């Protein structure tokens with residue numbers, strides 16, 4: 001598999017972020033892009049991974065997944081966490097708190113919310129397998145992790161205020177996905193801090209623009 005060559009001259013070409021509207025992973029870098037004000041530097045293209053779009057995704061790299069970023073040096077970067085870091089760096093770290101304590105708290109939050117996103121995503125896929133092949137202990141364990149993660153996020157929400165950072169962005173992406181794919185988790189129940197914060201933050205234009213559609 002050929003990896004795209006570095007044929008672009010630096011800063012001469014707008015970067016491109018491939019996304020799919022309902023991918024929680026793709027929502028993370030999209031939120032970074034909009035919250036850090038990088039709209040003029042990075043163009044977005046909806047490339048939902050399905051057969052007709054595979055050619056573009058696979059032509060650039062072996063994963064065939066969104067999100068993916070083509071940089072202005074021609075590199076093709078995958079993995080939401082890396083793309084978020086790349087874009088934040090480009091913005092002059094607008095979404096990373098400068099103080100060590102706040103920065104570390106934001107990274108801890110990002111990790112917790114990443115665990116939630118993965119566990120929700122895996123549970124969705126386990127649930128799609130033929131009933132006879134599903135492993136109930138896997139689904140139960142993932143559901144238990146999700147519940148513990150919602151609790152941890154509720155506790156952390158006491159300090160969220162109206163701050164936007166990479167941890168907050170991952171939290172929004174994971175909870176938006178939970179509402180879509182796992183509404184029966186009822187994550188708001190007994191977690192008023194998280195529920196109230198989410199209600200408020202969801203009104204921001206970037207949150208509305210990137211919310212899953214269903």
Ligand SMILES: N[C@@H](CCC(=O)N[C@@H](CS)C(=O)NCC(=O)O)C(=O)O
Nearest residue numbers: 023024025049065066067079080081
């Ligand atoms: N670890 C990756 C996960 C990306 C991922 O799984 N993306 C999904 C969409 S939510 C995808 O492109 N799936 C298409 C496929 O697997 O064919 C990340 O953080 O970016």
